[in-house]
Amino acid sequence: xxxxxxxxxxxxxxxxxxxLAVVFILYKYLFEPVTIGYDLYYYIFIWLLPxxxxxxxxxxxxxxxxxxxxxxxxxxxxxxxxSVVTFGLITNFLFNQINGYAADKSPxxxxxxxxxxxxxxxxxxxVIFRYDDRDMSLRLPGEEMRQYRSETPEDYIISIVVRxxxxxxxxxxRYTIGKRDS
Numbered sequence: 001x002x003x004x005x006x007x008x009x010x011x012x013x014x015x016x017x018x019x020l021a022v023v024f025i026l027y028k029y030l031f032e033p034v035t036i037g038y039d040l041y042y043y044i045f046i047w048l049l050p051x052x053x054x055x056x057x058x059x060x061x062x063x064x065x066x067x068x069x070x071x072x073x074x075x076x077x078x079x080x081x082x083s084v085v086t087f088g089l090i091t092n093f094l095f096n097q098i099n100g101y102a103a104d105k106s107p108x109x110x111x112x113x114x115x116x117x118x119x120x121x122x123x124x125x126x127v128i129f130r131y132d133d134r135d136m137s138l139r140l141p142g143e144e145m146r147q148y149r150s151e152t153p154e155d156y157i158i159s160i161v162v163r164x165x166x167x168x169x170x171x172x173x174r175y176t177i178g179k180r181d182s
Contacts, residue, residue, distance in 0.1 A: 013062075017078070020085035027089065033096055034172040035165065036136045042095075042167045050091040054083030095166070103163035103171040115156040115177065118148040127177065129158045138175065148177070155180055 058079035063072075113129040113136075125145035126137045138158070148156070158177050162170035 013078070017081055017085065020089070021081075024085045024089045027093065032092075033100055034138070035096070035099065035169050036138060036160075036162070036172060037131070037134070037169050039168040042169065045167075046091050046095045047088055050087040051080075051083045054087030055079050058082045099165040099167075099169060100171060103165040106164040108161050108163055108173055109170075110159060110161045112157055112159045115153045115158050117153050118145065118151065120145055120149060127158060128153075131160075138172070 055076075059075060062075045062079055111131055113131045115127055115129050116135060117128040119126050119128065119137075125140045125142050127140055127145075127148070128135055128137045130136070138160075156177055157180050158175055160170075160175045161173040163173060165171050
């Protein structure tokens, strides 16, 4: 009877992980505001610390067999996945809300930057540009990226209109890519 309860508990746990992962992916690709310029503080305070905190909590909750190496690895991987899709998602969502509020209070800024590269792969199409001595990237829709695939990036500039947020981030209002004036 106890083994049956453990299987039910384990099944519910993995179902919850899968559901949270789907929510995370939907939010990331459909609802998350377009933000550029993440810096080290963002990665430390919004991802690393919350995920480590969640990893400690979930590891303690899930750890049952101290002598079996597979159980340790399985527990660690499950705890890491749960931590990312819960603590990571929650802090990222809260950061985006607070960052959006801060950016709404700042004036719109327009920058014209040199395009360094157009990169395409199966799941992402990005333009890489240089702003303030930092390389930044912006994900483009696939149909827009098609027109730049065979072009020379050095012949293009990108004009972006952004609002300053927290941790050296900028929320994108709009952008245009155009040929450099010769």
